[in-house]
Amino acid sequence: MSTRDTGTEQLIKDTAKHLFFAEGKLHATTQEIADAAGVNRTLVNYYFRSRDILFDQVFTEAQEGFVCTLDEVFESKMPFKEKIRNLISVFIKETAQYPFRQLFIITEMNRNVDIHGKKSRHKKVKLFMEEVEDEMNKGTLKKMDPRQFMLNLFSLMAHPFLTAPLHKVLFGMNDEEYATLMEDRKQLIYETIFP
Amino acid sequence: MSTRDTGTEQLIKDTAKHLFFAEGKLHATTQEIADAAGVNRTLVNYYFRSRDILFDQVFTEAQEGFVCTLDEVFESKMPFKEKIRNLISVFIKETAQYPFRQLFIITEMNRNVDIHGKKSRHKKVKLFMEEVEDEMNKGTLKKMDPRQFMLNLFSLMAHPFLTAPLHKVLFGMNDEEYATLMEDRKQLIYETIFP
């Protein structure tokens, strides 16, 4: 079937992505998605057949997009420290845009590990962890289980975004102030990682 | 209305708590909750009138319980370093039992910040942050925005539990191995915080 491309299909997908990942409405109904997109609800079925298919499509594209972005950083041939600085920058930028994306991916993985865990990234992870170990031997990094290093790094980057609403209240900050705090974190994380 | 206490009400609440916080099934239906508890679905309505009320009750109790546990640690009059060691221990123990609790609290807060953000904990947070600043002045802690210190601390403790399914796959670990990794983190976080 050829297409006239009114942009509606993409609009629905983008709107769903925004609801899911930017607003955290992981269980938005087709009606809510359609309303947010300003289109008739039936169009969700017309373009995606079912809510589940739309769901899976948005999820898969988001996951793959995110993973690709990170892979580029990991596979780049820059010096380790620069790579990490780059990773922090990219990761925080992406996460600021879609704070709930990782949470969504995790929730989804948890719901069905079998499906999403299959084509695992063992090799790439292992490769990076070897790089980490090299740096530890060189003395650039504090010696520890490289898996702990990975956990530290990603925790420091990701978690403040997941808990943003909580911390805005606790610290009495508005959105803008919190964004500044997150911007400042780039340098801070770098310094925490490389003492 | 007096009660004969067959333990059913508590059973339903406990089961819901387990589904929500231990298994991450944040949107379990009344049927799923009843099945998991091994009781008739109608009993959910009998004891709690509606799903929402059960939901709110479990949520509130869980939140308050967790906050109380943390408050005890924060308000204890031990030396700072010991307090932190204690916090790490308690926090990780609680989180290991109910990995999804915080995520649940955050999601819920995000859905309705007005309700849950009201009776804020400004004072207690401020008090602890002053304590943190003292330690920075004494040189025990690396100098930084105390809010960043808080973010670091809680990120390092909480996030590896939220992302457990993901990391088990990435690292190729089973539940037991991951639990050991989490146990080892206690000391590691302590060392990361106090370099």
Added chain:
DNA sequence: CTTTTGTTTAACAAATTTGTCAAACTAAAA
């Protein structure tokens, strides 16, 4: 033993959400 009262159950009703279909619409092709 009978009554009382709280508990449990199944059947039913209501509400919500999702999916289907035919008709109306619109822009490009003939």
Added chain:
DNA sequence: TTTTAGTTTGACAAATTTGTTAAACAAAAG
């Protein structure tokens, strides 16, 4: 302009989830 084919819409049907009710049941009180 008419035709064609993709798009949009509203009405309807199906599926899922939730809430209610009356009757069955069980344990304590009389």
